[in-house]
Amino acid sequence: MLKVENIKKKFTKLTKKKEKIEFYANNGISFEAHDGEIIGILGPNGAGKTTLLRIIAGILEPTSGSVTFDNLNYHDNETEIKKNIAYLSGNTKIYNTLSCYELLHMCADIYDVNKNEAENRIREITKILNMESFLYNRIGSLSTGQTQRVNIARCLIHNPKYYILDEATSGLDIMSSEIILNFIKEEKKKGKTILYSTHYMEEAENICDRVIMINKGVIMDEGTPEKIKKDTNTTNLRDAFFKLIEGDSNEE
Amino acid sequence: MKNNVWNILKKELREMFRDKKSLAMMLVIPIFIPLLIIGMSALFESEMSMPITDYNTIGFNYELTQAEESIISELDINPVIDTEANLEEKFQNGEIDLYVTKEENIYTINGDDSDTSTYASNLVENYFNAYKNYLQTDYLANHNINPDEVLNMIVLEENIKTEDNFFSSYVINYAFLFIIMAITVSATYPATDATAGEKERGTLETLLTFPIKSRDIIIGKFLSVTLSSIITGMLSLLLAIISLKIANNMFTIYEGVNLMLPLSSLIFAIVVIIAYSFLISGLCIAIASKSATFKEAQSALTPLTFISFFPGMIAFMIGITTTNLYACIPFLNYTLIFTDITSGNINYIHIFLMLLSTMIIIAVILKIIIKQYKSERVLFG
Numbered sequence: 001m002l003k004v005e006n007i008k009k010k011f012t013k014l015t016k017k018k019e020k021i022e023f024y025a026n027n028g029i030s031f032e033a034h035d036g037e038i039i040g041i042l043g044p045n046g047a048g049k050t051t052l053l054r055i056i057a058g059i060l061e062p063t064s065g066s067v068t069f070d071n072l073n074y075h076d077n078e079t080e081i082k083k084n085i086a087y088l089s090g091n092t093k094i095y096n097t098l099s100c101y102e103l104l105h106m107c108a109d110i111y112d113v114n115k116n117e118a119e120n121r122i123r124e125i126t127k128i129l130n131m132e133s134f135l136y137n138r139i140g141s142l143s144t145g146q147t148q149r150v151n152i153a154r155c156l157i158h159n160p161k162y163y164i165l166d167e168a169t170s171g172l173d174i175m176s177s178e179i180i181l182n183f184i185k186e187e188k189k190k191g192k193t194i195l196y197s198t199h200y201m202e203e204a205e206n207i208c209d210r211v212i213m214i215n216k217g218v219i220m221d222e223g224t225p226e227k228i229k230k231d232t233n234t235t236n237l238r239d240a241f242f243k244l245i246e247g248d249s250n251e252e
Numbered sequence: 253m254k255n256n257v258w259n260i261l262k263k264e265l266r267e268m269f270r271d272k273k274s275l276a277m278m279l280v281i282p283i284f285i286p287l288l289i290i291g292m293s294a295l296f297e298s299e300m301s302m303p304i305t306d307y308n309t310i311g312f313n314y315e316l317t318q319a320e321e322s323i324i325s326e327l328d329i330n331p332v333i334d335t336e337a338n339l340e341e342k343f344q345n346g347e348i349d350l351y352v353t354k355e356e357n358i359y360t361i362n363g364d365d366s367d368t369s370t371y372a373s374n375l376v377e378n379y380f381n382a383y384k385n386y387l388q389t390d391y392l393a394n395h396n397i398n399p400d401e402v403l404n405m406i407v408l409e410e411n412i413k414t415e416d417n418f419f420s421s422y423v424i425n426y427a428f429l430f431i432i433m434a435i436t437v438s439a440t441y442p443a444t445d446a447t448a449g450e451k452e453r454g455t456l457e458t459l460l461t462f463p464i465k466s467r468d469i470i471i472g473k474f475l476s477v478t479l480s481s482i483i484t485g486m487l488s489l490l491l492a493i494i495s496l497k498i499a500n501n502m503f504t505i506y507e508g509v510n511l512m513l514p515l516s517s518l519i520f521a522i523v524v525i526i527a528y529s530f531l532i533s534g535l536c537i538a539i540a541s542k543s544a545t546f547k548e549a550q551s552a553l554t555p556l557t558f559i560s561f562f563p564g565m566i567a568f569m570i571g572i573t574t575t576n577l578y579a580c581i582p583f584l585n586y587t588l589i590f591t592d593i594t595s596g597n598i599n600y601i602h603i604f605l606m607l608l609s610t611m612i613i614i615a616v617i618l619k620i621i622i623k624q625y626k627s628e629r630v631l632f633g
């Protein structure tokens with residue numbers, strides 16, 4: 001189980017007049033994610049979604065609060081936790097000079113997957129993601145959709161328990177997006193926990209068991225898509241989203 | 253999981269050897285070393301062995317006596333007799349290399365500071381010494397005095413052991429300084445690419461999601477840059493040795509001198525090059541990893557090229573000798589110890605101090621970078 005407790009993340013930025021301004025990208029976010037759950041993290045640009053997911057993936061350290069995976073925390077068990085995580089964002093870049101095959105082998109080595117098992121998984125994943133035609137091509141020569149498929153393959157190689165996906169379908173064509181959504185559904189069936197941030201409300205409504213709506217670093221509402229629609233008296237998540245944002249602006 | 257340093261090293265080496273710019277930096281820069289060695293030798297040779305016919309046309313504004321003509325002929329001088337005004341014009345036109353004017357018994361040598369004029373001036377001075385000696389001997393003989401008793405009242409003998417050939421030590425030391433510069437230049441590109449470049453391309457974020465300790469990431473990157481520097485250093489050394497061998501046979505200034513280093517000196521020279529490669533790679537990674545972009549890192553690393561070169565060059569120019577303290581000062585120590593090695597003075601304490609100080613500096617640098625990689629500033633700084 002993933003437990004996020006009272007996460008706060010303070011950043012400092014410089015104004016044009018070179019004055020330092022402190023602000024909270026996340027300001028007291030808490031939630032839990034259970035095995036086999038897909039949690040949607042929704043919010044406008046600058047809401048703090050990416051910061052939150054980076055903290056959960058262990059790329060950033062929170063100013064305060066804690067993240068635990070199966071009662072293990074980053075402070076004492078960073079490598080152990082990271083072995084069970086796959087992080088993928090729409091902006092995740094991979095090594096252009098390596099071939100897909102070399103990258104997958106490198107990841108298998110890093111995640112301590114033994115050679116025979118790695119070879120079998122690469123073959124299996126390549127088939128599932130339809131990567132046979134470009135497996136030995138350099139990543140730099142692939143299209144955006146193909147690169148994102150390699151990224152997914154990279155995430156699958158160590159059979160992680162947790163997926164952290166930050167706008168993983170952003171900028172992709174409908175076919176490539178479909179491959180990612182199918183992959184999420186398949187992994188859920190295997191009991192994996194998936195945190196999924198997206199701008200596409202319909203996508204979230206279709207695949208998420210629960211949704212967390214955040215804005216300005218705080219949770220505005222959370223629950224199943226049905227609960228959120230009921231809370232906001234709307235018929236879809238898009239309208240619920242706008243209603244919550246509107247309410248948040250009015251409160252100011 | 254235990255082999256993550258190896259995994260990172262493998263990844264970095266693959267990227268490095270597949271990147272044309274990294275390869276060019278690693279392999280092309282050493283090619284300049286033979287050019288430097290052969291070029292410097294050719295320059296020295298041209299300055300040292302100017303044929304006498306290039307500077308022996310000397311003007312005189314007076315008629316030469318038979319004795320003067322005899323000495324002039326002995327010294328291979330080609331005299332041109334004319335008026336002072338004409339001689340000046342001929343000198344300006346390059347028809348003569350120097351001219352001598354005479355007023356009563358005052359002789360004036362007229363020339364400029366060009367190479368030909370300087371050579372001609374030396375020749376004329378030799379002529380006047382010989383002529384003065386002739387006049388003195390003649391005068392004393394006419395007055396029934398044995399010239400030997402007056403002119404050679406004391407006997408001066410020279411017993412000066414000649415140091416190593418000036419040109420050979422000059423060219424060997426400059427070749428080493430150039431090897432140092434080549435290693436520095438070749439370390440900057442892969443160090444920038446592995447740190448600021450990785451940040452700029454966005455792959456650093458991916459790397460930080462892997463279950464790899466920041467220590468392993470840094471050591472893997474450091475070793476890859478060091479390996480690239482060592483390759484450049486070894487290639488430079490090999491080309492320097494070949495060039496020195498060629499120069500040794502090609503130029504007369506090295507006559508009687510063996511430019512080849514003995515095997516023991518060569519082994520210690522390799523040790524110095526490897527130690528320097530480790531140091532410069534650590535420094536380059538430390539500086540580049542603080543930069544957000546490739547360009548920023550390259551600007552930050554530019555001064556390092558000069559810093560790596562100047563202490564050694566100044567030490568060589570003003571003739572600083574190695575002490576225990578100097579053996580610990582980075583940049584200065586490598587050149588001083590190399591100079592000692594090439595002149596056959598292998599001091600094990602100095603070499604040990606150099607290696608020790610290098611190891612301490614590298615340990616401190618790596619600790620700082622590892623700490624930096626544990627912080628999110630490495631992504632956003």
